[in-house]
Each structure stands twice: as structure tokens, then as C-alpha cells.
Amino acid sequence: MTRHPTFVVALFLVGALGEVGLAARGATPSALERRCIPAGCVAAPSNIPDILGRRALPAGRLDVLGATMELHHGLLGQQPAGVAALAQTAPVRAALDAAKANEPRTIEQQISFCQVPAPPFQEAARGRVLSRAFEEAGLSNIRVDRVGNVLADRPGLAARPRLVVASHLDTVFPEGTELKVTRDGPRLRGPGIGDNCRGLAVLVATARALAQARVQTPGTITFVANVGEEGLGDLRGVKELFAGELSGRIDRFVSIDNAGIGITNQAVGSHRYRVSYKGPGGHSFGDFGLANPAHALGRAVAKISELQVPSHPRTTFTVGRLGGGTSVNSIPFEVWMEVDMRSADPLALADLDGRFRKAVEAAVAEENARWGGRPTITAVVQLVGDRPGGSTPANGPIVETAQAVARALGLTAPLSEGSTDANVPMSRNIPAITIGGGGTSAESHAPQESFDTTDSWKGTQNAVLLVIALAQ
Numbered sequence: 001m002t003r004h005p006t007f008v009v010a011l012f013l014v015g016a017l018g019e020v021g022l023a024a025r026g027a028t029p030s031a032l033e034r035r036c037i038p039a040g041c042v043a044a045p046s047n048i049p050d051i052l053g054r055r056a057l058p059a060g061r062l063d064v065l066g067a068t069m070e071l072h073h074g075l076l077g078q079q080p081a082g083v084a085a086l087a088q089t090a091p092v093r094a095a096l097d098a099a100k101a102n103e104p105r106t107i108e109q110q111i112s113f114c115q116v117p118a119p120p121f122q123e124a125a126r127g128r129v130l131s132r133a134f135e136e137a138g139l140s141n142i143r144v145d146r147v148g149n150v151l152a153d154r155p156g157l158a159a160r161p162r163l164v165v166a167s168h169l170d171t172v173f174p175e176g177t178e179l180k181v182t183r184d185g186p187r188l189r190g191p192g193i194g195d196n197c198r199g200l201a202v203l204v205a206t207a208r209a210l211a212q213a214r215v216q217t218p219g220t221i222t223f224v225a226n227v228g229e230e231g232l233g234d235l236r237g238v239k240e241l242f243a244g245e246l247s248g249r250i251d252r253f254v255s256i257d258n259a260g261i262g263i264t265n266q267a268v269g270s271h272r273y274r275v276s277y278k279g280p281g282g283h284s285f286g287d288f289g290l291a292n293p294a295h296a297l298g299r300a301v302a303k304i305s306e307l308q309v310p311s312h313p314r315t316t317f318t319v320g321r322l323g324g325g326t327s328v329n330s331i332p333f334e335v336w337m338e339v340d341m342r343s344a345d346p347l348a349l350a351d352l353d354g355r356f357r358k359a360v361e362a363a364v365a366e367e368n369a370r371w372g373g374r375p376t377i378t379a380v381v382q383l384v385g386d387r388p389g390g391s392t393p394a395n396g397p398i399v400e401t402a403q404a405v406a407r408a409l410g411l412t413a414p415l416s417e418g419s420t421d422a423n424v425p426m427s428r429n430i431p432a433i434t435i436g437g438g439g440t441s442a443e444s445h446a447p448q449e450s451f452d453t454t455d456s457w458k459g460t461q462n463a464v465l466l467v468i469a470l471a472q
């Protein structure tokens with residue numbers, strides 16, 4: 001890929017060091033954020049031109065707060081002015097120009113990716129298309145992992161830090177959905193055209209722009225088209241990413257998902273359950289006196305409906321579906337409900353989860369007691385969804401860098417909360433955000449989903465500059 005003289009892009013980010021070092025140990029990053037650590041301020045490695053006139057750090061070790069951290073990074077901190085300067089350097093300028101010039105191709109790929117089906121748990125065909133696109137964009141070591149994630153590398157001067165940039169392959173649409181994308185002026189229409197064909201197209205466009213501009217980053221970038229983001233996919237793609245081959249070797253994570261320029265830095269975690277109440281069941285008249293699973297379920301729903309939850313961060317619950325029973329004149333032998341709980345605060349979610357489980361059990365005990373105390377009713381609680389919650393601080397280096405990147409391009413990037421692939425790294429205190437891929441989408445998750453391409457190249461540039469800024 002890079003056979004020509006290479007340019008090295010070095011940006012000095014105060015605080016990134018502390019965040020990443022601590023994150024690797026699972027500690028909270030806040031203690032060290034935005035501090036220049038004197039012991040770390042040492043001379044730049046001689047093979048890295050210091051294009052911004054600042055110093056970079058070699059790999060090494062650093063003792064902070066009694067813990068020895070491995071240093072892999074050439075960076076010390078968040079300096080928005082540094083991002084603006086970075087954007088003006090020749091190789092970065094070239095990459096940004098390439099991103100803009102290539103936008104018609106990016107949109108073409110967005111359409112073509114979208115016409116390949118990728119229902120939940122059936123992402124392989126679209127994965128093969130992304131694999132070829134990665135190759136054409138100059139990436140190396142392309143491979144597919146155990147669950148179907150497609151990975152490809154863009155080696156830096158060093159293996160670390162490693163930035164992972166990921167976009168999810170899967171859609172919410174079932175097998176057999178008509179996937180033809182139509183175009184009406186600047187507007188594209190088709191299931192998944194924004195979520196997440198836009199993310200996939202920008203992922204590939206970023207790799208292509210870096211290759212064309214021959215940008216050589218100090219750190220390594222791994223590009224991933226991942227499975228399992230939507231619904232019952234339960235983030236299995238990114239969970240595998242952090243458990244598999246790259247376990248312990250991901251320093252920063254950016255997901256590109258759907259449209260816009262916003263940054264998701266609050267991960268709304270969720271627990272989803274299917275609860276079944278079971279008993280012997282019988283005739284409504286002849287067997288009257290038996291404990292009733294439907295009545296137990298009703299008791300549980302009444303208790304759940306009275307649970308108190310914090311409003312900051314927003315913590316929610318719902319009994320979303322219920323069913324079961326045999327006939328109107330029967331004591332049912334089985335009834336069930338599905339329950340969804342969410343919060344960006346893992347402790348609030350865990351607390352709510354505990355009270356929900358108590359309610360389920362108390363309902364069993366009360367229903368059995370009501371009819372003489374024989375344990376005829378039981379409850380089976382099945383976890384059907386577990387998305388970990390967490391957050392990346394708004395003043396953390398990765399968020400401030402992403403905002404500085406948007407500003408440097410004349411854009412604004414509002415912060416938001418959401419449930420995305422970045423939930424997984426955030427729950428592990430690894431610096432992570434999800435960004436949009438530019439353009440404007442509407443009616444995500446609906447068959448009439450649309451994407452407005454007006455100025456969408458700005459989103460591609462945003463991704464390109466962010467990836468360069470974080471790959472150091």
C-alpha cells in the first residue's frame with residue numbers, strides 16, 4: 001500500500017496517555033485525565049518527524065498513583081488547536097481532499113453494500129463484500145473471526161496504540177426484505193441505507209483516503225465490519241472483538257454508525273429478560289384452589305410497575321410483551337412476559353435488575369401462599385439481552401478530540417447517549433465513542449428508510465481526520 005515516501009502525522013494530546021494507561025487496567029480514567037505527567041515528557045523518538053513542533057513520547061513505563069502503566073503512546077494530550085494544525089499538514093490535507101473527491105464512489109458503495117442482505121445472524125454475504133472493499137482500499141491482513149467480524153489492518157510505525165474503527169454489518173430487516181435502493185436527487189431510499197450502510201461506506205472511504213494520501217500514522221488502525229449490533233444480536237460482534245484475538249490490545253475504539261456528525265459518549269446499557277411462570281395447570285372450575293401462574297405474573301407486573309428509578313441518568317423499565325395460557329376456562333400451566341430495563345449508569349441498572357428479580361420471586365411466594373403454601377408455582381428467568389452500560393467522560397481526551405476534529409472542519413458535534421457497539425468498550429473503561437458518518441438519515445429501522453447525501457462528504461472528512469488524530 002505505502003510504497004512511496006511516507007509522512008508521519010504526530011499530534012500531541014494531553015491526557016490520552018493517562019486515559020489509555022488506566023483503561024488497560026480497568027480503572028477509571030478520570031484521575032489522570034488532562035494532566036501532563038512530567039515523567040512522561042521525554043524526547044521524541046528520532047524516527048518520527050515532529051510536524052507540530054511538540055514532543056512525543058517513546059514507549060516506556062510510568063509509575064502513577066502507585067501503579068506502573070505501560071506507555072505505548074506518542075501523545076500527551078488533548079489540544080484542540082493541535083487538531084486544527086494537524087488538519088493543515090500536507091498529508092492530512094491530502095487525505096481530506098481525497099475524502100471529498102471520492103464521495104461519489106463512497107455513495108456508490110453505500111448503495112451497493114445495502115443491496116446485499118444482512119439480516120440478524122446472517123451477515124456473512126455482506127461481510128464478504130466488505131472484505132473485498134477493504135482489500136481494494138489498501139488494507140492488509142484481512143480475516144474473518146469466529147463470529148463473522150471482518151477485520152483488516154493498517155499498520156502504523158508501532159503496533160500500539162491500536163485504534164479500532166468499526167461499523168456494523170447487520171440490519172434489523174428479516175430475510176426476504178426487498179433491498180433495492182432508489183435514488184431521487186440527493187435522496188437515497190432503502191432499508192438500512194443510513195443504518196448502517198453509511199457507516200460501512202465511510203469506514204471503507206476512510207481507509208481509501210489514508211492510502212491515497214499515503215498517511216503514515218504512529219499507531220496501528222484496525223478496521224472492522226462487525227456483526228451483531230442490532231436487537232438480539234446483543235453486541236456479540238464487538239463483545240467477541242474484545243474477547244478474541246485483539247483482547248487487551250485495543251487502546252481506543254470508534255464506531256461509525258448511521259448519519260450525522262454527533263458523538264455518542266454515554267452508553268445506555270440494557271438487560272432484557274423473558275420470565276416464565278409455570279405450574280400444574282388445570283380446569284378453572286374443577287381444579288380451583290391451585291396456585292395460578294397467570295396470577296403470579298400479575299403480581300409480578302404490579303410490583304415491577306411500582307419500582308422507583310433515578311431520572312439522572314435516565315433509568316427505565318417496561319414489561320414489553322406477555323402471553324401464555326391455555327383457554328379462558330383453564331388455570332394455565334405457563335405464562336410469560338418480556339421485560340426491558342435500561343440505564344447509562346451500570347450501578348443503577350444493576351440495582352434495578354436486583355429489585356426486578358426480587359419482584360419476580362416475591363410474586364411466586366405470594367401466589368403459592370395464597371393457595372395453601374405448596375410450592376406449585378415456579379419462575380424461570382432467562383436473560384435474553386445484556387448490553388453493558390458505561391460512558392466516556394465529556395471532558396475525556398477521545399471526546400474532546402472528536403469535538404475538536406468537527407470544529408476544525410467547521411462542523412458541530414453534539415454529545416448524546418445511545419445503545420451502540422461502543423457500549424462494550426465503554427463498560428470496560430476503554431476510550432470509546434460512536435460517531436455518525438455524515439449526511440442525514442430518516443426513518444431508520446423502517447423499510448422506507450432514507451439518506452440525504454447533501455454535503456455527506458463532510459462526514460467522511462470528519463471520520464478521516466478523527467482516525468488520524470486518534471492513531472497516535
Ligand SMILES: [Zn+2]
Binds near residue numbers: 168195257258
Ligand atoms: Zn446502527
